[in-house]
Amino acid sequence: MSTSVMVIGAGPAGLQAASTLSHLGFDVTVVEQQQYLGGAVARHQYQVLMPDFSSGPELLRHLIERVNEDPHIKIYTGTSVEDVSESRDIFSITLSGAHAETIQSHAVVLATGFDHFNPARDGKYGYGIFPDVITGAELEEMFAKGPIRRPSNGEVPQSVAFIYCVGSRDRQVGNTYCSRVCCAVSAKQSIELREQLPKARISMFYMDVRTYGLWEDSLYWRSQEEAGVVYVKGRIAEVTEQHGRPVLKGEDTLVRGPFEWPFDLIVLAAGMEPSRGTHDMAKKFQVSLESHGFIKQAHTIHNASLTDHPGVFVAGAASGPKAIEDSIAEGDVASLAVFDYLKAKVTL
């Protein structure tokens, strides 16, 4: 039996891990429950990525071509992990769906990603009630499909509000953590919007703007200075509707006053939650979760990919909110951790 590793999840982290594991000499099986590869990047058709405005489809092409052309990588889409048993450090993994078989693996990389918070869970945003209230992911899909129009009437929006931290940093919905990338993604989206809507008023309602590191200039300052986007530190009370337009009610915490402003379009920067797949796989592979339900890192600083179960590794947003660049880096980190782990056990 050759030395084989299973990667579960085919988003950026999983695809990177698969390719790197193959470079390191392993036979790799990638199991993905969806019919497509690329995770959230593919699901929402991200056209332009932050922070560098590079092409989403090109990134996917790069990641997918490498695994497709690699004879040491098998790709099982439309396939789920049904059952796992372990004996003498070898995992027997029973799959269902398109590839119903049992596979022996020496190690496993969980790259099961995230789901977006569903804003319908918090009534105050009016999501699912008012058609002109959409999520950031839906805005990405609009960018992919054509010009930006109001869902309610097909008109060009003259005013757009972004609400930050939807489902993040919010005890009431149960998510106390920050989703890390939504500030930067929203800033990127506001710059893209400006190209299509040269005259629209674009306003960002935030708690803290977390365009950390070098994102500060390329996203936050650029959105303000080149795209004329206005940032308002504010608390959102609720979204209502008047005369067919959503109305944002809240308090501007800098000028200390309540506001009640109508917008043609409201974009909710919905945060990240552990995906159902992350929960399921954590249970099947017996790895612990941290307090928010992400996979717990055994050594946060030493190595991002170690779980508390030897032979089971994690990469990408399965262990917490990540940017795509972080997820790809962790695909490498996890592959090397597998390499070190198996070098001690198996003659490669």
Next chain:
Amino acid sequence: MSTSVMVIGAGPAGLQAASTLSHLGFDVTVVEQQQYLGGAVARHQYQVLMPDFSSGPELLRHLIERVNEDPHIKIYTGTSVEDVSESRDIFSITLSGAHAETIQSHAVVLATGFDHFNPARDGKYGYGIFPDVITGAELEEMFAKGPIRRPSNGEVPQSVAFIYCVGSRDRQVGNTYCSRVCCAVSAKQSIELREQLPKARISMFYMDVRTYGLWEDSLYWRSQEEAGVVYVKGRIAEVTEQHGRPVLKGEDTLVRGPFEWPFDLIVLAAGMEPSRGTHDMAKKFQVSLESHGFIKQAHTIHNASLTDHPGVFVAGAASGPKAIEDSIAEGDVASLAVFDYLKAKVTL
């Protein structure tokens, strides 16, 4: 000639890269201009690391033991790169200092790190003038050496202010970027301070609190709720002195009022700048810098370690502000990039 790689800089990124490159089969030479290994973690004797309050000395021991015990890694401390030439994809690197020799390398990893911004460059903070105004790095050294006392008179401080974004997000000093980790490091320090100073007033003066991702609970909320630290969104006008105590003048941007508060101790969260070594090595190895003087990443998202010079890779804060965990991850990413690069050129 065996396949050899030079790692320049022996902070967390460089030490991780050295160890991983050796695991991948290379002979590694680590060149470090200082006499010690461990970079900023060693220089400032970080005792407790964010986000998980793990031990700094233990992290260093882990990173350093691995390279010291590895027969494929040579460590050249007290050594600098004097001159570089390149012929047929082989770098001839002339060293000076403790190991004055010329080494042939097939690839190079620049892990030359950062320097802290020197707050004496901005007169408004009173740093270098008022003894009770110190930097976050100096606070780390105080934690390492003994109890926290006011430098001016040796008394226990009853009130401590942290000023965020010192030398970051500041056009006047020329650093428009965010230094990424200072918010979180300051929150960690405030929690540590509370243990020593149960009754002190501890106040954080911030622009935005950027404890992103899962740092939110473990640092930001914990500092407020467990350590009773107060966060004030404010702009700092200047630090003066009255009756032997530094006085912080500024404007609270939330309650819209000026303040003038004396503190026993003021901690400046000084940001990161490209180190002199980063500048020097970028020039010697002919890699481009981005607009702030960090080493420019050729593909931000695809691979964090690629520069625009084939065979020269980057890891850690040399390419921009990073947390230690990011720098260690990038040590792995750079090692794999070297592996892929050399696999195409050399029979390993």
